[in-house]
Amino acid sequence: MTNGWVDIKNTDVILAMGGNPAENHPVGFKWFMEAKKTRGAKLVAVDPRFTRTAATADLYAPIRAGSDIAFLLGIIRYAIENKRYHEDYVKVHTNGPYVVSEKFEFNDGLFSGFDAGKTEYDKTAWAYEPDPKTKAYGVDPTLQNPRSVFQLLKKHVERYTPEMVERICGTPKDTYLKVCQIVTSTGVPEKAGTITYALGWTQHSTAVQMIRAAAMLQLLLGNVGRPGGGVNAFRGHSNIQGATDIAGTFDILPGYLKTPPGSSQTLKDYLEAATPTTLNKEAWASMNYWQNYPKFMVSLLKATYGKAATKENDFGYAWLPKVDGNYSWMYICDDMYRGNSTRVGGKEPGPEGFISFGMNPVGLGPNSKKWVAALAKLKWLVVAENVETETPIFWKSPKQYDPPEASKIQTEVFLLPAADFAEKDGTFTNSARWMQWKWKAVDPPGQAKSDQEILARIFLAVRDLYKKEGGPLPEALANLSWSYTNPVEPDLGEVLKEINGKALSDIPDPADKTKTLKTAGQQVDGFGQLQDDGSTMCGNWLHSGVFTEAGNNAQRRSTADPTGLGMYHNWAFSWPANRRIMYNRASADAEGKPWDPKRPGIVWNGEKWVGDVPDMKPDAPPGTFGAFIMLPEGVGRLYASGMNDGPFPEHYEAVEAPIDNPLHPKVTSNPVSKKFSSDKDIYGKKEDFPIVCTTYRLTEHFHYWTQHQHDGVLNELQPGFFVEIPEGLAQQKGIANGSQVKVTSARGSIQGVAMVTKRLRPMKIDGKEMWQVGFPIHWGYAGDPNHTGPLANTLTPSAMDPNTWTPEFKAFLVRIEKA
């Protein structure tokens, strides 16, 4: 989230799309209702189903799953056509005025630079046009230059007329125009609107571009960085925000530093490649905060290898594993299944050992059968869990997941009982980036142990083995700093201190060399004090400030809210730098005056920025720097050359497309979206599978987790799996409400109770009648015996977004019949 949960109460219009907040974030949804009740805010719900969110919405617009980009670009078109965008904002805070190189083109579904062989784009074709004199970006403040981002955008969205949107999305034109009218009503300074989304956008082969489209719309309407505005992603788990912040995925180190590739052999190479050079040095120059990259990286290496990390040995950079290519979720599955992978042209082994701390790949999918088959090829599998999920018992999974004979599965499986949230302390980072400390309430049941103890014991045992027996690169283990008071079960408070970072030697004050900012051993106040010479260490620069000399700020519990805007600066700690609204500089105009005085984000009072923690050099007068300090442009991107699938979003059908793309039939699906080629990766044709299907969660259950609760209340509230089917389709197929129905995709079929409902409507797509069905995840072959069910992800395809490599769970093709 760019803003916070409570901040939603400050909005005038909410576009809830690509998510069902009432269902999945009911408590956060309170602030939607608050805005409705106290400000008369309008809630617009766009969803394939008439959801719990829609039930309370002022306007509901049905949409075909996977067609969101067309819907959003249509709104952008409407805003530009009818001059309902926030022009001053666009000029000051976006790259709308920037001039793009002649090399950029878009013809029948393909951007310039497409390499059909590699199915990849050469992104250099999308660069800005450097100004001949300054070599900086060319800028046209009038937005009139035909090669300006704004004009190119205008041209790009030309095709997304309400008629075309109706044809692609199935949204009735009149409803759609109402949506456009309400959403673009915030394109004025005195109004603010927010867009909220969740996995209904992130889980598509065009996911990132959907979100881009939303962000672009918000930039055009001048809603980014403002209280009551923003682009707000609702994360679905208590700490996946934290997981990504702190290197949960292969491609990033803590704090979104890049995992070094094989090509960066030395720290110097690496830092040069990773640190962006400031290109815009003119007015609204970019602060380009990433130029501090070396400080963050070196401090991280110091935290990782402690004393062993010295200037001489590149702070141990060589010991860091380097990556070549992709090691993410579906590649893990594929490489496991195939037993090897090809990296920079050479064959390398695939995983033969697998460690999972509380994750359930078989349930999560996609394509559960492939996961079962892949796990069966492992030599060993370790799962630390609260309950016995599908994954650790894949070897006894039911027939329909076609597992090999148990006797033929050579995998040694360890199932370790782990403590749950109440049985350990530590911090969770919520969707609003708040790091909140939780205290331990009870001991784990039986022999269960906290996951930090399980991990530490394994690590220490392996380290001992290397001490005794040696092996490849033992120093990587030997030098890893593990200097916790109790190495077997590190105290999480200590760990958080390490994450915050501290001075290793006195740090001189840059302003006055005679003074010191911090003396050796002191916790740093924030990432501003980090150094690139090894005099500081910090486990995650983004979190720096969470555990200062003042103590553990994640434990702060003040309910004071002086701004009245729901920022609560003294409740817990919000990264970065306890900032509550990201890009808040954009909440003020060129002079630093708030667009809406009633809802100021930050304000320039003559000598400094006041209000929220400024997303800006606190004493830099307006005009010094652009509002988006992390971007080399310094402004928000209506045009992003960094994407793998185009600088502008474009509507592409899902990988399993129910129609040919009406805009460019030759390029129906995302040309660079990724698929797999094993015998388990089967993709369905619209001829065999005419129905669009989507998956989702229920408010009464959590993932593959709560249905394990024996005699649990949640199992009382939602006892089992069901399939939601529109009345019309049910009639055609002779399916009665409550009867058994079978849903089949190219990858398998599942059966469950039919829930025949008015909430799914028949759709007219590209002139043809089309049906959508959907079903919740949550059930599987593990769980409380009375509450098992089919795995939803048996049906989902292994296709993914080319930027995030997130699977396309939300739009695929099926057929249904009476069971």
Added chain:
Amino acid sequence: MSVQQNLEIRRSSASVWGSQSGMRSVPTVSKYIDTTTCIGCKACEAACIEWNDLRHIATEQTGTYQTLPTLHAEYWNLIRFNERDFDGGLVWLMRKDQCMHCEEPGCLAACPAPGAIVQYANGIVDVNPDQCIGCKYCETGCPFDVPRFHQTTGKMAKCTLCVDRVSVGLEPACIKACPTGCLQFGTKDDMVALGARRVEQLKSNGFTNALLYNPEGVHGTGVVTVLAHGDHPEWYQLPRDPHVPILVRFWKSFLRPLGAIAIFGAVIGALTHYTKFGPKEVRGVDAPDRNLPDA
């Protein structure tokens, strides 16, 4: 930490007279339900079960989001889901169903067991399991079909408005839980005022039939409900004009006293007759065959 001092009784079932206890006058409390901001998340259902430690009952998926077809002795709080075509589109109505804590409780009126159903000074209507005899009269008395017979305890069971929480100054469990704030709790006056404001807002948003459901038939309820479609309470499975069944009133407050009098009357009648006429027998006639030794 017993709590019984905190609540005094306004009215008690099957009481002959003077059921009011104590002197304190406390404000009547009320729940507020805004069906227009309810998302049917069932937090209230769960909170009710958790707080009151209700037993797990087996449910099954029958093609609806609604947990059970109706209330149950182990399930006092149920959200009723209704899909309705409306104005060319669809409305998905969710309404929290539970005891309405009527100002004029039909259950209490019907209850024959002294003190088995009480209305506390603050308006909460509660079943006192210790006094309840499980006769189910209250089922007939209740215009909202709320009380349920509990098989294992043999007592009636229903929402207590978390009297144990309220009596120590807390809100009921369901109210505290409600994520969207469609449930509120406070004095009846405050809740009615809140409801009136919300209804006005709805009307200005085009729901011209919006109203605050607080039926006069039972002199108002301790649960006031905002309905966007006030002209169709039945869409929410609410009775249009609930009242304590007239026949219940008749037999309870008229027929039975009358009957009692009639019976006493009969006895007195018999006595009077006896004193006036004495026994009916033959006296003085010669009756040879009565001269028996043992006669």
Added chain:
Amino acid sequence: MSAARPQRPFDTAVVAARDRENVIVGNEIVRHRLVSRVIHWSVAVTFFVCVFTGMPIWTPVFGWMAHLFGGLTVCRLLHPWAGVAFFLASGIMFVHWIGDMRLEPGDREWLGPKAFAYMRYETEDTDIGKYNGGQRLFFWAAGLGAIGLLLSGLLMWFPRAFPPLLLEFAYLIHDVTFILFAVAIVFHIYLGTAAEPGTFGSMVRGTVTREWARLHHPRWYRDVISGEEDRRR
């Protein structure tokens, strides 16, 4: 009691009253043979269980009765079952007595003037058989009442199985029936004991004296006597 009279071999009347009716034994006439009396008392007992378990539930005025059976809850448990028992007993009684209870033309008047006249001891009706019109009417009323109480009682027992309105009426019927029943019973008891000495004996010992019979049921007395004479010849 035979032990009380050693000089007599045995009490012929009581012996006779075990299985025979309408016969003269010494100066007594057997009016109710044993089985009749057992049936009558089983009805009476079940009825009183119903009364004492029902009335405290009926209205708190009779709350004290609950203590005879260990409290209201016990009453609530006993009452429906006692009710069923009472109905069965009444049923048997009905079948057992129906022969003697066929209504006769004049009986209607017992609803009004006759009944009053009777209570004032002013009737010179010599045509009263084994049972008088009042008794016969009471018999039919009781049978009807038993059915009314049972049906309405069943509804009250299982309320969820019936529509609300029907229930409301059930309570009404149960109440009204009971009130009438109760009033009638008061008089039945009064007449059967204090008001008419000797009557009670007919339901315990089974016999009545010739005087009693001659006084209360002249026709029946004549029939019994004539029957005797026939036998003498």
Added chain:
Amino acid sequence: MELTRRGFLKATAVGSTIALGFDVARAKAEMREFKISRTTETRSVCPYCAVGCGVIIHTLGDKSKNAKASVVHVEGDPDQPVSRGTLCPKGITLKDDITHKNRLTKPKVRRPGSDHWEDISWDDAIAKIARHVKDTRDKCFVAKNAKGEVVNRNPGIAMIGGCTDTNEFNYLQWKVITALGVPYRDTQARV
């Protein structure tokens, strides 16, 4: 104290029942008592979605030496600015999640080719796992990639972390995979 009060009330109950046929004092006496008046409260954060609602976990006993704490009730934390004491059905039933009987309580191992679990001690489990990790790393370690660049990675192991891992644990996890050279790393955030 409870009992004697009840006793007294019962006595008065009988009296007044006979007198009036009803009794108020008794009705009050039997009102359910406030069940969490003396439980121990611990502030925590809901482990489900990312709203991060504050929860108060009520445990049995006062944490004294001889009391075994067990969760008896979970309720929203009214101070938490986002949730303000409210919770969704999942949050409210966290007691079930912590205490339900399907929780794992001892380490188990499934031997290669076997069709059932066997119990295993923690020490054996850790030792065996460490051995596996070491062997796999030794076997699969890639010091140089096909281009001859030093990459020091161990593609033989994949490690994934869940959704309720604390930040601190995620950091420790990162340190460990860095030490082991594991490139295959992902988390719930992806899916």
